[in-house]
Amino acid sequence: MGQSLRRINRNQSSGSVSKHRRSKRHSQLPNLKTRFPDLAELPPELALAVLSNLNATDLCLAACVNDFWKELANDQLLWQGLCRATWGCVTAYERMNEPGFSWKTLYLQLDEASLAFSADPQVGLDYLFQHNLVDNDALAIAKFLHTTNRLAHWQVRQFLRTRSDVLEELVGLEDYANHFLPNALRTFFSHVQTPSERGPYLHTLIEMFARKFISCNPDCNLTVDTICVLCYSLMLLSIDLTSPKVKNKMSKREFIRNLRRATQEVDDELSGHLYDNIYLVGHIAPQKW
Structure with missing residues (x-):
């Protein structure tokens, strides 16, 4: 009995010491319920970094908090970063030094144009031209399409089918x-819509791709005709x-x-690598959008 009491007393005393140590450590910890500092309390550079x-959308909501937040949220550097990150190349960037820009x-305006293009490409282009956002020429349109992901991809492919000049620039x-x-x-x-059947349009696409591929890889030692044969073979293999x-x-x-049998310019090793790529990676033109 006495030994049990002594053990209980020792446990109680050690427990009180542990509680005292825990409370002491807790008092030394920072107050986790401290509010997040207001942007007005931060240096302007740090507030802009936040x-x-x-x-x-969130920037527009931040501008509604108070006058100080509004001034920060409307900073030109913030909106310039958003523009260039969303639309990499538009003609309107050349007007950045004009007064009132x-x-x-x-x-x-670019967001409105992108929404309009995703609904109807011609309406979106008309908006871009009327507001001097993109020049009305094939190269400028191609650069706009190439440097943004804000457009409905299936609309882009449908549009490119009707504008071969923009497709070639793209x-x-x-x-x-x-x-x-x-x-x-x-x-x-x-970027382009895959035709559902063979025809002149598919041949034009493949030949256009073959010329560009050879120009980018002049040491591949393959002709345009051979690249076209390989492309058709890869498409058929993908379906199979x-x-x-x-x-x-x-x-x-x-x-x-x-x-x-189809071409003498491709060795068996390259043919095997081509097969492995389709087998492991998947279809050459999945059209997932």
Whole structure:
């Protein structure tokens, strides 16, 4: 009995000491319930650095807090960063030094134009031209399409089908240097609509891509005709390997044998790498948008 009491007393005393130590440590910790400092209490440079992490909607909401936040949220540097990050190249950037130029106004106009383009490409282009945001020429339009992700991609592909001049300029902006052929072809088909059947339009697309690929990779030792043959072969292989309707899939050996018959410029090792890419990565033109 006495030993039990002594053990209890020792436990109680050690427990009180532990509580005292915990309370002491707790008193030394900072108050975690302290409010987040107001931007007005921070240096202007630090306050702008905080707001630079916000998107356009949040910046507009921040401007509604008070006059100080409004002044910070309307800073030209913040809206310039948003514009250039969302639309990489538009003609309106050349007017940035003109009196009365506003990056926030430009952002709102480009956002409106992007929404209009996603609904109807021609309406969006008319808005861009009327507000002098993009010049009415193929290269300027191609640069606008190439440097933004704010547009509905299926509308972009439909538009490019009707504007071969813009499509040619857009392909010219691509850089396929040191790209493996199937990966470069995937990039190409992410911008243009893949025809559902063979025809003159598909032939034009493939030939356009082949010329650009060779210009970016002059040491590939392949001709335009050979690149076209490889592109058609990769498209057929993609359908064969990914379509659930095809029960008997083409083997690697069959693909190499077929390419050997189609062209003498491609060795078996390259043919095998091409097959492996489609087998492991997937369809050459998934059209997922």
